[in-house]
Amino acid sequence: MKAEPPSLAFYATPPHRCSYLPGREAITVFADPRHPKDVRLYSRLSRSGFRRSGDHIYVPACQGCRACVPVRVPVRDFRPRRSQRRIAARNATLRVAEHPGVFNEAHFQLYRRYVNVRHRGGGMDDPSRHEYLEFLCSSWCDTVFYEFRRGGDLAAIAVTDRLSDGLSAVYTFFEPSLAREGLGVYAILWQIEEAKRLGLDYCYLGYWIAQTRKMRYKAQYLPQEHYRNGGWTAITEGCPG
Numbered sequence: 001m002k003a004e005p006p007s008l009a010f011y012a013t014p015p016h017r018c019s020y021l022p023g024r025e026a027i028t029v030f031a032d033p034r035h036p037k038d039v040r041l042y043s044r045l046s047r048s049g050f051r052r053s054g055d056h057i058y059v060p061a062c063q064g065c066r067a068c069v070p071v072r073v074p075v076r077d078f079r080p081r082r083s084q085r086r087i088a089a090r091n092a093t094l095r096v097a098e099h100p101g102v103f104n105e106a107h108f109q110l111y112r113r114y115v116n117v118r119h120r121g122g123g124m125d126d127p128s129r130h131e132y133l134e135f136l137c138s139s140w141c142d143t144v145f146y147e148f149r150r151g152g153d154l155a156a157i158a159v160t161d162r163l164s165d166g167l168s169a170v171y172t173f174f175e176p177s178l179a180r181e182g183l184g185v186y187a188i189l190w191q192i193e194e195a196k197r198l199g200l201d202y203c204y205l206g207y208w209i210a211q212t213r214k215m216r217y218k219a220q221y222l223p224q225e226h227y228r229n230g231g232w233t234a235i236t237e238g239c240p241g
Contacts, residue, residue: 043164070227087182101143114173166202
């Protein structure tokens with residue numbers, strides 16, 4: 001008789017400083033780090049609002065605060081805005097290549113340049129190779145690093161997890177000198193189209209936080225769905241606070 005897999009336990013961290021909202025304390029719930037993980041489990045938990053960081057699967061569980069709202073885009077219903085169509089046209093000549101989710105020196109150096117400019121003084125700057133790997137890579141997940149190149153030059157990387165029902169946009173970083181090109185927007189638009197091409201249902205965008213400027217951009221990809229109170233709700237016009 002085949003043995004039943006062990007039940008999955010979850011553990012909450014002690015309260016710690018919130019990375020997004022000043023003056024707030026956060027609590028994070030992690031799936032048991034010792035429990036065997038695979039894409040099937042991750043996909044199931046993603047449908048309940050969980051995300052991946054390195055080998056860990058987590059969800060915010062802060063007392064008295066529900067600011068972090070899981071967001072996903074139903075890719076067959078998505079309709080880009082005029083500004084998004086302009087960005088897509090501007091970057092249409094970029095070449096995209098798929099790379100495995102393992103350490104690559106060129107990718108790491110681009111990541112360093114990006115966080116040292118975009119997140120200076122925020123705790124992400126001056127990362128080590130170990131910190132980079134701990135954040136973006138995983139020993140069990142089906143992770144792809146999509147390279148976006150202009151000519152022969154590396155312009156951006158979209159770190160993406162392949163789930164059973166969609167693609168999960170983990171993190172995008174790009175050449176800081178190309179900030180005006182809208183590469184972050186283009187990477188999400190491309191991942192939405194790639195999920196559609198693969199016959200998948202969703203592109204998971206992580207957590208939308210209305211009070212945080214750096215997270216508000218996720219409200220621009222409509223229609224979308226928000227995970228609240230144990231279920232997904234369709235959002236077609238803007239995002240409620």
